[in-house]
Amino acid sequence: MTTQKLADLRAASLFAHLDDGQLERFAALATPVEFPAExxxxxxxxxxxxxxLLSAGRVKVFKMLRDGRTATVRHVEAGQTFAExxxxxxAYPSSSETMAxxxxxxxxxxxxxxxxxxxxxxxxxxxxxxxxxxxxxxxxVEELLLPVPARLARYLLTLADAQLDAPSGGAAAGSSAAAGSSAxxxxxxxxxxxxxxxxxxxxxxxxxxxxVPETLSRTFDRLKRGGVLRMSGDHELIEILDxxxxxxLAQE
Numbered sequence: 001m002t003t004q005k006l007a008d009l010r011a012a013s014l015f016a017h018l019d020d021g022q023l024e025r026f027a028a029l030a031t032p033v034e035f036p037a038e039x040x041x042x043x044x045x046x047x048x049x050x051x052x053l054l055s056a057g058r059v060k061v062f063k064m065l066r067d068g069r070t071a072t073v074r075h076v077e078a079g080q081t082f083a084e085x086x087x088x089x090x091a092y093p094s095s096s097e098t099m100a101x102x103x104x105x106x107x108x109x110x111x112x113x114x115x116x117x118x119x120x121x122x123x124x125x126x127x128x129x130x131x132x133x134x135x136x137x138x139x140x141v142e143e144l145l146l147p148v149p150a151r152l153a154r155y156l157l158t159l160a161d162a163q164l165d166a167p168s169g170g171a172a173a174g175s176s177a178a179a180g181s182s183a184x185x186x187x188x189x190x191x192x193x194x195x196x197x198x199x200x201x202x203x204x205x206x207x208x209x210x211x212v213p214e215t216l217s218r219t220f221d222r223l224k225r226g227g228v229l230r231m232s233g234d235h236e237l238i239e240i241l242d243x244x245x246x247x248x249l250a251q252e
Contacts, residue, residue, distance in 0.1 A: 005030060008055040008105065011079045014129050015122075022119055029112060030105035041096040041104075048086035050106045054078055057102025058199075062207065063094050072208040074136060075099070075200070084130055087113060099200065144210045146252075148219050151209045153250035156229070159196045160240060194240045202235060223249075 009015045009027050018026065030053070035041065041052065044064050052059075059076040061083075073094055076082045085093055086109050116123045143151050198205065206216040223229050228245045231238050240246060 005032070005105070009053065011055075012053050012081060013079070014053070014081050014125050017125060018119075018121060022122060025119070026107075026115060026122065029107050029115065031108075033104050033106050035098045035102050035104065037098055037100050037102075039098050041098065042083065042092050044092055044095045046092050048083070048089050048092050048109065050108050051081060051083040051086045051112070052096075052107065053081045053105040055103045055105060057104075058099040059096055059102060059104075060099050060204070061094050061096045069212075070095075070207055071210050072204065073140060075208070081129060084126065087116075087126070099204070148209065148211050148215055149222065150250055150252045151211070152216070152219050152223070153246050155205070155209060156196065156238065156240065157243075157246060157250055159198075160194075160243075163196045164194065194243070196238050196240065198236055198238060 005027050006023060009023055009030065015023055015026060035057075041059065054076050056078050058078075059082065060072050061074050061076060062070045062072045064070055074082075076096075082096065083092060116126065143154060146154075200208070202216060203213050206213045209216065211219075220229075220231065220235075224231065226245065228242050228249070229238055229240050
């Protein structure tokens with residue numbers, strides 16, 4: 001058993017509270033697999049035979065809708081598990097696909113269920129992970145009832161929380177990435193950072209927000225005209241000009 005495998009499992013919240021012996025027994029069930037970008041891992045309706053831990057890369061989990069569209073349920077980041085529902089269902093309730101070249105660990109359903117009977121702590125951890133996922137899905141349903149501008153505002157605020165050290169109320173006067181300077185006049189603190197990078201394409205973001213690319217583009221245009229944000233030419237970088245307006249929009 002490799003040190004890397006143990007380190008990857010230890011970094012996952014699902015396994016964080018296991019002792020060394022428990023971790024090693026679970027790691028013995030982990031089969032490493034690698035996928036190129038944009039490769040299907042499983043499809044909605046496929047026989048649920050395993051769940052996965054993402055150790056490197058990025059994965060999206062999405063639902064196929066009756067009208068042929070897709071709705072992204074979540075983006076899986078390194079250190080997170082997904083498809084845990086496979087342990088309790090005969091078929092996968094959603095599909096998954098890599099968004100970048102990815103390294104995963106595959107856990108066979110039958111072998112894991114046998115281990116859970118012997119490891120109560122792991123069973124508790126799994127229940128906690130699924131409760132967290134249930135909360136995430138409930139929030140996604142709530143968001144889908146909001147207007148698209150409110151959904152986008154919430155997404156951008158979440159992105160700012162993850163990427164920026166001190167986003168605050170739009171008081172900043174500039175940004176080194178967008179305005180070309182890193183500090184104000186002598187004696188003044190540099191402006192708070194306010195430029196975020198979209199981690200996905202606009203088409204994928206539209207699916208994440210439960211809308212279509214055309215509606216998303218119109219919403220971005222509305223926010224630009226309203227002085228809430230501005231975007232780089234390739235739409236990869238977004239400068240948030242007014243956090244206050246963005247917070248108010250998120251509550252509409």
